[in-house]
Amino acid sequence: xxxxxxxxxxxxxxxxxxxxxxxxxxxxxxxxxxxxxxxxxxxxxxxxxxxxxxxxxxxxxxxxxxxxxxxxxxxxxxxxxxxxxxxxxxxxxxxxxxxxxxxxxxxxxxxxxxxxxxxxxxxxxxxxxxxxxxxxxxxxxxxxxxxxxxxxxxxxxxxxxxxxxxxxxxxxxxxxxxxxxxxxxxxxxxxxxxxxxxxxxxxxxxxxxxxxxxxxxxxxxxxxxxxxxxxxxxxxxx
Amino acid sequence: xxxxxxxxxxxxxxxxxxxxxxxxxxxxxxxxxxxxxxxxxxxxxxxxxxxxxxxxxxxxxxxxxxxxxxxxxxxxxxxxxxxxxxxxxxxxxxxxxxxxxxxxxxxxxxxxxxxxxxxxxxxxxxxxxxxxxxxxxxxxxxxxxxxxxxxxxxxxxxxxxxxxxxxxxxxxxxxxxxxxxxxxxxxxxxxxxxxxxxxxxxxxxxxxxxxxxxxxxxxxxxxxxxxxxxxxxxxxxx
Numbered sequence: 001x002x003x004x005x006x007x008x009x010x011x012x013x014x015x016x017x018x019x020x021x022x023x024x025x026x027x028x029x030x031x032x033x034x035x036x037x038x039x040x041x042x043x044x045x046x047x048x049x050x051x052x053x054x055x056x057x058x059x060x061x062x063x064x065x066x067x068x069x070x071x072x073x074x075x076x077x078x079x080x081x082x083x084x085x086x087x088x089x090x091x092x093x094x095x096x097x098x099x100x101x102x103x104x105x106x107x108x109x110x111x112x113x114x115x116x117x118x119x120x121x122x123x124x125x126x127x128x129x130x131x132x133x134x135x136x137x138x139x140x141x142x143x144x145x146x147x148x149x150x151x152x153x154x155x156x157x158x159x160x161x162x163x164x165x166x167x168x169x170x171x172x173x174x175x176x177x178x179x180x181x182x183x184x185x186x187x188x189x190x191x192x193x194x195x196x197x198x199x200x201x202x203x204x205x206x207x208x209x210x211x212x213x214x215x216x217x218x219x220x221x222x223x224x225x226x227x228x229x230x231x232x233x234x235x236x237x238x
Numbered sequence: 239x240x241x242x243x244x245x246x247x248x249x250x251x252x253x254x255x256x257x258x259x260x261x262x263x264x265x266x267x268x269x270x271x272x273x274x275x276x277x278x279x280x281x282x283x284x285x286x287x288x289x290x291x292x293x294x295x296x297x298x299x300x301x302x303x304x305x306x307x308x309x310x311x312x313x314x315x316x317x318x319x320x321x322x323x324x325x326x327x328x329x330x331x332x333x334x335x336x337x338x339x340x341x342x343x344x345x346x347x348x349x350x351x352x353x354x355x356x357x358x359x360x361x362x363x364x365x366x367x368x369x370x371x372x373x374x375x376x377x378x379x380x381x382x383x384x385x386x387x388x389x390x391x392x393x394x395x396x397x398x399x400x401x402x403x404x405x406x407x408x409x410x411x412x413x414x415x416x417x418x419x420x421x422x423x424x425x426x427x428x429x430x431x432x433x434x435x436x437x438x439x440x441x442x443x444x445x446x447x448x449x450x451x452x453x454x455x456x457x458x459x460x461x462x463x464x465x466x467x468x469x470x471x472x473x474x475x476x
Contacts, residue, residue, distance in 0.1 A: 002458045072455070072456050072457055095463050098457060098458075098459055098460070098463060099457065099459070099463070099467065100455075100457055137458060137459070137460060138457035138458055138459070139456070139457060139458050140457060179475030180475060182420040182421045182471065183420045183421070215475075216470070216473075216475065217310070217338075217473070217475055218310050218377070219310055219336060219337065219338055219376035219377060219378060220240045220336075220375060220376055220377050221336055221337070221375070221376070221466075222336070222375060225333050225336060225337070225466050226466075227466075228459075228463050228464075228465075228466040228467040228470065229337065229466040229467070229469060229470030230470060231467060231470070232454070232466065232467030232468060232469070232470035232471040233420065233470040233471055233473075235454075235455070235471075237417030237418060237453075237454065237455050
């Protein structure tokens, strides 16, 4: 946790903030902070700044917070990801968030097992928990939006044109396709397939929506390795 | 497992190959192959090609192998990594291997807990196991060399000049440093620090050896996220 996130519900009438549970544990056990000590903090979907421990008790900590600067700039990259298996979903969500992605669609694909959609990991509060972990890691405050799309074709035909509007559309696809470009200056929509890749029909549907197939060379990467590899390549650093 | 790796010790006098254990299980259970069926295979440190099941029994499978093409080109990237915590080491080794890195130094650093060096995960056969998993994932055959360097300063002063010779030397370092360049045409030596980063002294020592500090922006990434992010950026795709 490189940033303590404060939520509206932590705010008290006197303008101070009270945190309990995991965050209070972090203040007490991991950081070993006492009254008067300061730590990096941020308001969820708001500014970053400094929190100072005003008071501590067995269950929680009361903090003052002073805003200092805006959240890091969102990465201009929208991500479409074939739903990963539940064991991989946690890491994928945390990584996507810590890399700065703010719009993420989890979509069905022919090679996604239908049972993955039954996973309790897809419940809204479970997803939110991972997004918060990613923000805390990165030192970011802006919660990503995650959209679940259980039906591939209606998504691609009806929702994708709007989701991907005004962006360069890239489909990560192993094979002899063009090399993934790097350091892109424009907004990008990137689609990453499941283990085994998109099937031909799916590739065709993406292509009809203006997506270009790009690859990372001949080595086959797991989805959770491919995600940061692709994002690292695309992201523009200034 | 996208490639079945055959080792010298699997070779029989009649020129066929016999695999047991995890690889035989993969042929039987995961792929469900029978006599006459084919799968992608490769010789460890040798060619890639096709294996065909000649015979199966309860413990193993006998295969014919036909070489077809060379291993993928090694990534021209040497990696120096502050020893990650044992729980992160597995993933880091597998990822580095599947990305195509062939030379990897695990080095001590001020912020690496000394106890990490006692981990059984650092035993040669445990490391080799992870490298094989990375190769099987990527479809590669060339085993990386992993060097353990328990003493930071002797490594940097005595061994690093040779390890990093004739390469562009980059030190991944969060902060206001120059942006990590991308799509590099020359050979690169990349050094990635521990959680919390290299300390100032360590940065100075690397700088004295010709390393330039580069960053990925203001978000803080875990080492196992930073590794593919950095490699994806650096790697040249043709």
